[in-house]
Amino acid sequence: MSYVLEINNLRTYFFTLRGVVRAVDGVSLKLRKGETLGIVGESGCGKSTLAWSMMKLVPPPGRIVSGSIKIDGIDITRMSESEIRRKIRWRKISMIFQGAMNALNPVYKVGEQIIEPLIIHGKMEKEKALSIAANLVKAVGLPEEILERYPHELSGGQKQRIVIAMAMAMEPDIIIADEPTTALDVVVQAQILNLMKKLHRERGISFILITHDLGVVTELSERIAVMYAGKIVEYASADEIFEKPLHPYTQALIRAVPRLKGDIHKLEYIPGTPPDLRRPPPGCRFYPRCPRRFEPCDKEEPPLQEVEKDHWVACWLHIRR
Amino acid sequence: MSIYQIELGEEILRVEDLKVWFPVRKGLLDAILGKPKLYVKAVDGISFNMREREIFCLVGESGCGKTTTGKSLLRLVPITSGKALFKPRKETLEKLERLGVTPSDGGWVDIFTLPEKKFKPIRRDVQMIYQDPYGSLNPRFKIKDILEEPLLVHGIGGSKEERMELIMKTLERVKLTPASDFVDRYPHQLSGGQRQRVAIARAIISNPRLVVADEPVSMLDVSIRAEILEVLLNLRKELGMSYLFITHDLAIARYICDRIAVMYLGKIVELGDAREVIAEPLHPYTKALIAAIPDPDPKNRIGYRYLPIKGEVPNAINIPPGCRFHPRCVVYEEAVKKGTVLKDLCSRKEPPLADVGNGRKVACWLHEAVRKAAGVE
Incomplete structure (x- = not known):
């Protein structure tokens, strides 16, 4: 089985004046070609840092401390910046950054912004780049004329489509989408998610969808990784995560979301707050808030183990020793 | 039926044909050419009523006018036209009468037409919780100062001791316990959920009749939203206030609201029992x-x-x-x-x-x- 992405024991820390923040602290996951992955977690769990690590764009004072990230079998953590620019970034893996639609340059036409990477990275003539840009905007469901517009003339949904088109420009295998619909209204959100579905099906793009919204993640993801305090606590198919969640955190998260259909159950919440990632608790990081903690939890950290086929969980309740 | 549904009391609010239009600034050329004045019609003629202990929800996409409607009840936006008849608590009514306001039969006053000076007693009765608990609390105030301010403004609690007692009691009401751990802290020392509970405590400390809650959980993490919703529900049960609950999240509306009104471009397009509207929408x-x-x-x-x-x-x-x-x-x-x-x-x-x-x-x-x-x- 070939993996398009293989992350092994990745650690990305931020070296701040007030201490070392262990934003991503030993994450491992594998993604098969053409699969879509959802990474869910609450604010501060490290999901965006994980995404930046995969692009090797962790902003200082953060850096990848250890571990490996293999894209198509090549470990990008050992590559030089110029090599990554030439071979990996935008070509193999690209990213839709959170809030990117508000980062479009207001003084350039949309078309000029889309062709920039094609000219710089793809070494193309302007005319050829423009014809590719025209195809790209059509692929994301916009009229060609939009290339002549400025960002302020576009609606939020249109801007987000442009950002997706830009991520697709160099035909990468993987596109990371960090909260791609968070600032959008539900109708526009549904349109954007439909578009991403279509691109996945028709072009085989592997999306990695990073979100805090359990509803949004089910729209696209075949596999789901649940993150808590810098670690993946559960990693399985979307069906298993929702029908048979094993980690108490995953279970609690699912029961905390109100539904639009069916009976109304009393919502549950998780008491307490996530730990300070400068001083994470010993043992399992969820232990202080866990309703099912028992003897080994505060002493030893549970590893992420495959407890059933393709179902990984990091919890002493399920780990076989 | 919501699992939290309780018996509702008398009618306390009647909004009639509310319009809030914001004028658009004209360019010099438009003014010379005498082009007609343009308006952003944020709220364009809506009517609804609310009962005591009711959670009435305004839902819609951004820009539909739901927040403007909420703010209009606190007179935080200029009202273009319309009425908002409100039935204050007895003590507030007495205060208003002393100021020379004569309420109509049944104790109704129109929030929109009261002169500013005579509106102050109503501010005690109508409070607001904002969406962003990071922006709505003064970072230089301790929690006790944040909560004491409404008491000083409205002259509640005669002595410092009485006020402190009320502050402690209110902190416990919003489940910030033990309260003594929180009174001397600053907002930045609290988590998002704790801050939002301080914001709720500030809104309810004056014992209001109506609380406008503008997206009170949308900035919070999923795992703590339910806790905040529970605090709001318990408060209504204990203190009997009504909430005008503003949200874009229909699942939350279905969970906690009694009735919902769906807004589109400044108008209510559908209104009814929250569960029924969501199960069987008509518009x-x-x-x-x-x-x-x-x-x-x-x-x-x-x-x-x-x-x-x-x-x-x-x-x-x-x-x-x-x-x-x-x-x-x-x-x-x-x-x-x-x-x-x-x-x-x-x-x-x-x-x-x-x-x-x-x-x-x-x-x-x-x-x-x-x-x-x-x-x-």
């Missing part, structure tokens, strides 16, 4: 809104989501004639294709929000009750 816009929401279900990824709506929300300056939803309405599109009479109505005449039975109201020409109410056939 094409409500249907589209519900169809668009991703309920967490892994089967969602299998097909594309069908969205019975076209185009994008028009600008609130140039509101379409007739039914303001008709350019996006799939039922209208169908009617044009088939050439039915409906198409002339939708594009020319604005449908009224009419009663269709069981306390359900809808503003769409598809419904006979609406056509009858407007006297058209």
